[in-house]
Amino acid sequence: MLCSVRTLAAALVGGVILTAALHGGALAQSSAPEPKPAEQKSPEDQAKEEAQRRSVEEYAEAAKLPGNAGLPECVWSGRRITMLLWRDDIDTARRHMDLYERFGCPTEHLKIAFRCLVRQGNIDPKSPERLSERVHSCWVNPDAPAPAPAAPAAPAAAQ
Numbered sequence: 001m002l003c004s005v006r007t008l009a010a011a012l013v014g015g016v017i018l019t020a021a022l023h024g025g026a027l028a029q030s031s032a033p034e035p036k037p038a039e040q041k042s043p044e045d046q047a048k049e050e051a052q053r054r055s056v057e058e059y060a061e062a063a064k065l066p067g068n069a070g071l072p073e074c075v076w077s078g079r080r081i082t083m084l085l086w087r088d089d090i091d092t093a094r095r096h097m098d099l100y101e102r103f104g105c106p107t108e109h110l111k112i113a114f115r116c117l118v119r120q121g122n123i124d125p126k127s128p129e130r131l132s133e134r135v136h137s138c139w140v141n142p143d144a145p146a147p148a149p150a151a152p153a154a155p156a157a158a159q
Contacts (some may be wrong), residue, residue: 023064033111058075062136069106071103074104076119078109081100082114085114086112114138
């Protein structure tokens, strides 16, 4: 009798599972998928996505450089070293140089990128240009000519 109760209980549980599976599948097939509303992205999310896209483009642009200078680890560490040197943080730049050299990155490219940055002169504090943008520009094209200085505004004519 005990055996038949267990068999009956197992059959009952199996039937419930089978019935639920059949009805669940039918329900899933008959209901139309609900269209998701278009997600409105916050300005912060949009800025993050734009920064991510720009970063990917910068690394893709640098990948065209000859030798190891275009490797992502060389670009990342080399640009940071260049910015540290610009900010006169020599000790930190020297510690980063160890990592840069361990990656097999070319120290010559670092030198010419920094030379390009120095040759271009100080960044105007009122300018929207940022140091990181100028460093990246010098990293991908260290032979770029220095930007021409802005022409002074003409004085207003006296009346």
